[in-house]
Amino acid sequence: MTLRASLICCWILVAAFATGLVLTPQRALAQQPAAEDSxxxxxxxxxxLxxxxxTWMIRENDWQEVQRINRVVDPYRLSVARRLTLPxxxxxxxxxxxxxAAFRGDAQAxxxxxxxxxxSMGLALGEGARVLTGPASSLSLALTDGSVITLPSNSAMRISRLRKLLITNSIDYELALDNGAVxxxxxxxxxxxxxxxLRNPIAVSAVRGTDFRNHYDxxxxxxxxxxxxxGIALTAPAMAAETRLDAEFGAVIGKTGGIAVEQLLPPPVLKAGGEIQRAPALAFAIGAVPDAQAYRLLIARDSGFVDIVEEMANASPSFALPALPNGNYFAxxxxxxxxxxxxxxxTFAFKRRLATAIQGTTASEHGYVFRWVGSGEGVxxxxxxxxxxxNPLYVVDEAGLSGSSIILSDLPAGRYQWRVGTTAFAPEETYSDWTEFESFSIDE
Known part of the structure; x- marks a missing residue:
């Protein structure tokens, strides 16, 4: 008997035996890998098979598990366009x-x-790495595809999976938030x-090109x-069904799987502090937002908030912070x-100009810094x-940049939007992508 015939006979015997055990459809489904793991x-x-x-599997005999999952009778014969589930x-x-990509304070890995x-700047981390931030600290990680992950103070996260699958040339990323926020x-x-x-101990957020925040206490x-x-799809073992969030909405998830969805509060309006800050301490005032119990402030050197220099939470809509070195910042x-x-x-831009400052300048005094993370292979x-x-017309349209930042000076007051297009000249192909627009304001 040939090897092929033996394999077919073995499969028929296994199927017959399973039928004798009265394998129900529900039990058969239980053998399927979860959708998110295949x-x-x-x-x-x-x-x-x-x-x-x-060609594509870690072990050559892994075809046997694929055969069982997909109920393939003949591993040497597959119908074109048939869909196979692969763990x-x-x-x-x-x-x-x-x-x-950036850090401050007590950031560890x-x-x-x-x-x-x-x-340290440029440190590369892979699967299994764990990162932590202490009080008054932050850490930003740039992933291979151009995504940016930022942890504020008192947060801990693990990199569970960080890979590119060869069979589909697709990314497969999974991060686990143990405590804090990201x-x-x-x-x-x-x-x-x-x-x-992005997982935490009670829920999973599955995303497709998005900007979102997660917290776990x-x-x-x-x-x-x-x-x-x-867009986000939220799932949890205790949830009866998947919950999808629309933009500008949030969800609170209890340890038993209960979920409450509500619209996010609108962005605060800056009332004072957007001009040049000359006093020894920085001061900001924003308009009170109905139904708000507290307010949060982040200050960064770039409008993408990769390089964060200060963060503060306050019960009132007024903020006072220690001195910053001279430079142009975003709040x-x-x-x-x-x-x-x-x-x-x-998001608002402001200038820090203190003539008596003795600290070295770490933010640019010559303009506003716009920073991004490139993605793709090749040049x-x-x-x-x-x-x-x-106004849909661009006041700045700069092409052919090889660096990952640009400094613009003498921007007049107003509300702005910016984006970056990336062209990757790879050996196999050349492709381009644009980021979503980032918004910020410059006050008089």
Whole structure:
């Protein structure tokens, strides 16, 4: 008997035995891998389970598990266009990385169970790494696809999965928030099989090109998710069904799976502090937002809030902060609802000019810094565009940039939007993508 005939006979015997045990449809479904842990592959001409395993799977005999999951009778014969469910854990991949793009204060990282150590600019982290931030600290990580992950103070996160699947050329990222908060600015997906998930102990956020925040309090066991733009699908073992959030909505998730969805509070309006700040201490005032119980302020050197220099929460809409070195900065204000959900951000530019400052200048005094993270393989070139919010014509349109930042000086007061286009000149192909628009204001 040939090997092929033996395999067919074995499969028929296994199926008959399973039928004798009265395998119900529900039990059969239980053998399927969860949707989030598998991909769907469309069979092409010439594919067999054997060739698929040899080419795309970690072990050559993994075809047997794929055969069982998909109930394939003949592993040497597959119908073209048939859809196969393939567990991700079986598939070959190329490791991706998370690189330290900015940090301040006590930001640490550990890998493979080692003791945490202070991070450094450009440090590359892979699967299994854990990052932590202490009080008055922050950490921003740039992922291979151009996404940026930022942890504020007192947060801890693990990199569970960070890879590119070879069979689909798709990304497969999974981060686990153990405590604190994280903001994820996820690049738009290029591949329908791209996957980005952020977990905490009670819920999972699955996204497709979006800007969102997640919080998890290890003491009370509650989680929160806030969607700025894009889309999120929330799931949890205790949830009866998946919950999808629209932009400008958030959700509070209890440890038992209960979920409450509400619209996020609007962005605060800046009343004072957007001009040049000359006093030894910085002062800001924003308009009170109805139903807000507190307010939060972030200050960064760039309008994308990758390089954060200060953060503060306050019960009142007024803020006073210690001195900053001279430079041009961006302030981002949010209102916090009684539910704990943090609202939509209002971003404003301001200048710091203190003639008696003795600290070295770390922010540019010559203009406003716009920073981005490039994505793609090969040679990268960027195109920066800036426009006022009320005029579709661009006041700045700079192409052919090779760096990842630009400084603009003498911008007049007004409301602005900016974006960056990336062109990747890779050996196999050349492709381009644009970021979403970022907004900010410059007051008189």
């Amino acid at each position: 991909i769907v592959y469309t069979v092409r001409k010439g594919d067999t 054997i060739t698929l395993a040899r 991700v854990r079986l598939l070959k991949f190329r490791p991706a990385s998370a690189t330290v 550990s890998s493979d169970g080692s003791l945490p150590r202070a991070v 903001r994820s600015k996820v690049s738009p997906f290029r591949n329908r099989d791209d996957r980005f998930r 290890a003491q009370d066991g509650k989680a929160r998710a806030e969607l700025i733009e894009g 981002r204000f949010t209102a916090i609802a009684r539910s704990g959900l943090e609202g939509m951000p209002g 990268l070139r960027y195109r920066f565009q800036l426009r006022t919010q009320d």
